[in-house]
Amino acid sequence: MTAITLNSINKRFGPVHVLKDISLQFDKGEFVVLVGPSGCGKSTLLRMIAGLEPVSSGDMIFGDTRVNDLEPRERDIAMVFQSYALYPHMNVERNLGFSLELRKRAAAEKKDRTSHAAGILGLDKLLDRFPKALSGGQRQRVAMGRAIVRDPQIFLFDEPLSNLDAALRIEMRIEIAKLHQRLGTTMVYVTHDQVEAMTLADRIVVMNAGQVEQVGTPLDLYSNPANLFVAGFLGSPKMNFVAHDDAALNLPSSLTNPSAQTYGIRPEHIKVTAPDDTAHLVGTIDVVERLGSDTIFYINHGATKPFVVRVPGIDRTAIGEKIGCQFQPEDLHLFDQNGQAISEHKNG
Amino acid sequence: MTMALPTSPGNGRGRPLKRFQWLVEPYLYLSPAIILIALVILVPLVVGVSYAFQAIDLLNPFETGWVGFANFEKLWADRLFWKALTNTFWWTLGSLFFQFFLGLGLALLLNKPFAGRGLVQGLVFLPWAVPAFLSGLNWAWLFNPIIGPIPHWLAALGIMEKPQNILANPELALWGPIVANVWFGIPFFAITLLAALQSIPRDLYEAAAIDGASVWQSFIKITVPFLAPTIAITVMLRTIWIANFADLIYIMTGGGPANSTNIISSYIFTTAFRRLDFAYASTLAIALLVLLLAYAMLILQMRKHLVKGI
Ligand SMILES: Nc1ncnc2c1ncn2[C@@H]1O[C@H](COP(=O)(O)OP(=O)(O)OP(=O)(O)O)[C@@H](O)[C@H]1O
Ligand SMILES: [Mg+2]
Numbered sequence: 301m302t303a304i305t306l307n308s309i310n311k312r313f314g315p316v317h318v319l320k321d322i323s324l325q326f327d328k329g330e331f332v333v334l335v336g337p338s339g340c341g342k343s344t345l346l347r348m349i350a351g352l353e354p355v356s357s358g359d360m361i362f363g364d365t366r367v368n369d370l371e372p373r374e375r376d377i378a379m380v381f382q383s384y385a386l387y388p389h390m391n392v393e394r395n396l397g398f399s400l401e402l403r404k405r406a407a408a409e410k411k412d413r414t415s416h417a418a419g420i421l422g423l424d425k426l427l428d429r430f431p432k433a434l435s436g437g438q439r440q441r442v443a444m445g446r447a448i449v450r451d452p453q454i455f456l457f458d459e460p461l462s463n464l465d466a467a468l469r470i471e472m473r474i475e476i477a478k479l480h481q482r483l484g485t486t487m488v489y490v491t492h493d494q495v496e497a498m499t500l501a502d503r504i505v506v507m508n509a510g511q512v513e514q515v516g517t518p519l520d521l522y523s524n525p526a527n528l529f530v531a532g533f534l535g536s537p538k539m540n541f542v543a544h545d546d547a548a549l550n551l552p553s554s555l556t557n558p559s560a561q562t563y564g565i566r567p568e569h570i571k572v573t574a575p576d577d578t579a580h581l582v583g584t585i586d587v588v589e590r591l592g593s594d595t596i597f598y599i600n601h602g603a604t605k606p607f608v609v610r611v612p613g614i615d616r617t618a619i620g621e622k623i624g625c626q627f628q629p630e631d632l633h634l635f636d637q638n639g640q641a642i643s644e645h646k647n648g
Numbered sequence: 649m650t651m652a653l654p655t656s657p658g659n660g661r662g663r664p665l666k667r668f669q670w671l672v673e674p675y676l677y678l679s680p681a682i683i684l685i686a687l688v689i690l691v692p693l694v695v696g697v698s699y700a701f702q703a704i705d706l707l708n709p710f711e712t713g714w715v716g717f718a719n720f721e722k723l724w725a726d727r728l729f730w731k732a733l734t735n736t737f738w739w740t741l742g743s744l745f746f747q748f749f750l751g752l753g754l755a756l757l758l759n760k761p762f763a764g765r766g767l768v769q770g771l772v773f774l775p776w777a778v779p780a781f782l783s784g785l786n787w788a789w790l791f792n793p794i795i796g797p798i799p800h801w802l803a804a805l806g807i808m809e810k811p812q813n814i815l816a817n818p819e820l821a822l823w824g825p826i827v828a829n830v831w832f833g834i835p836f837f838a839i840t841l842l843a844a845l846q847s848i849p850r851d852l853y854e855a856a857a858i859d860g861a862s863v864w865q866s867f868i869k870i871t872v873p874f875l876a877p878t879i880a881i882t883v884m885l886r887t888i889w890i891a892n893f894a895d896l897i898y899i900m901t902g903g904g905p906a907n908s909t910n911i912i913s914s915y916i917f918t919t920a921f922r923r924l925d926f927a928y929a930s931t932l933a934i935a936l937l938v939l940l941l942a943y944a945m946l947i948l949q950m951r952k953h954l955v956k957g958i
Contacts, residue, residue, distance in 0.1 A: 350854075350858060351857075351858075352854050352857070352858075371857070372854075372857040372858045373857060373858065373859070373860040373861065373862075377858060378858065379854075379855070379858050381851050381854070381855060383849070383851050385849070385851040385852055385854065385855035386855075387852060387855070387856075387870070389873045389874070398856075398859050398869075399859040399860050401869075402856075402859055402860045402861050402862075402865055402869075403860060446855075446859070450859070
């Protein structure tokens, strides 16, 4: 069953056309992550789902109700803001129960539901505190708790973890994943962070400049990016792109395709070999990063951008050495002159 | 080994003399400022208060000297004082009530974006810039049926039987200066409350809208708590200011007809500069001061409770 359907949604701020013809369907209970570079319209789309921004044209449908003209409070959604937007003049308990207070629910029910949410998030001891006396992570929990108390049809998150430090971010990421498993509610989650996207999402929507570039499961997007943008956006370090006429490239004819303009290969899919005729690409090592778990080589093969290779473990190959690289056919991504993936080759 | 630090404050705390030095020293450095402040603030205050316990009547220059509480006994028995006190109450309450609520309404309107907002904001703040003397005269004329339109409008609306000058009617005269004062004071509340409104983060309203708040609920539960500290402080300042603000009354009615519009501060003014009885004027001023101090302390106590989370 679909929870949210977007039908040719457009958004204009005056003359600025921010979202162009967005059509998407999110299933009930699905965890959907919206990713894309800054300014591509992720927050705007999320705020339109929340009802905080009017839709310029197109249909926004929840279940089978058109909600374009419904107020946020009529949509049965909860949203976690990047800034948390906690009410500074209310203590944690009142912050959590504010939606029930507005609905004039009985004190007992309020107590019940707030302490339930506080229990899930470990906020029991903080109920009397005011937001200014909480740490960033605690505020984040309160913001999530406020959404949990609502027990909404849809959860919306706008970069909820971006104000936290790295360790706390990982912790809260796991917390959110657990929350989704536990509640099974439809969640739409906006982030910059591709690790968050890959780990949390059932499906990822990659956006760029107000348009949807590709929709799919994390692994689908990783293995079959539809175009150069998606290929370069997901994965770290980024996919290497080599022009078809690059002199350093030495692909056997079985791997080439006449309409391919660009070949893409992920750093982790490269095998280091001797710099001889069997190598598909040859270059000299410019920089080495040894992370312990992996070693990353930046290889100069004559192009402006280095060719990046990631090998597992600690590799002692030194700077200045000449090495060869080999790819498996199924790991090679081919893109035509429009930057679109050439797919028939891949499946072959 | 380490350097000796003979002048460091913590060092000599053990010995009595040093300890005394340590306590006194800061005040020594502060003394020029303290003496200056005392001279400027305290001396005039004490001199002024001392007048209330003397007889200083310029029309009776030979009967001066200390008279104890005689002036306060006179005050207690003075019918005009009680009348002025009642008037002060209604004058302050009436002016403040309308200034505040109209100012708040205006601030809420100006907080919404609309075409020409900048211009309207500028115009709204004009009355504040008009000298009280000028606006007093202006309103006195507006209430005058011979040259002003207001009595004719009131008569046309059936509120008044025939066009009369309310400033000449002892029952209604106080409302003339109150109306002028409301017009004059709205911008003050509009400016300060607008500034406070604009400092409320927008995402709180969005969070509240998602939590299910109606417009009225987010006003009561978000806007009002955020404005409360500003409201407390501006209402306090304005109360004191209005209670002391005799200009409009003096210009529009001169306290008349038959003393029906005197407030304490205009009564002080006439007592001091018309009747030249400085001692009694000072007694009246002390009465007003005590009342306002009590009021200010009450409001400041309330404000403490309002600012908890913010
Ligand atoms: N109120 C507005 N008026 C005009 N333009 C706006 C408004 N709000 C957003 N925009 C524009 O819309 C575009 C999308 O903004 P949005 O906030 O959705 O980006 P985003 O993808 O969330 O970016 P980020 O990752 O930096 O948060 C931006 O170019 C922004 O300048
Ligand atoms: Mg954003």
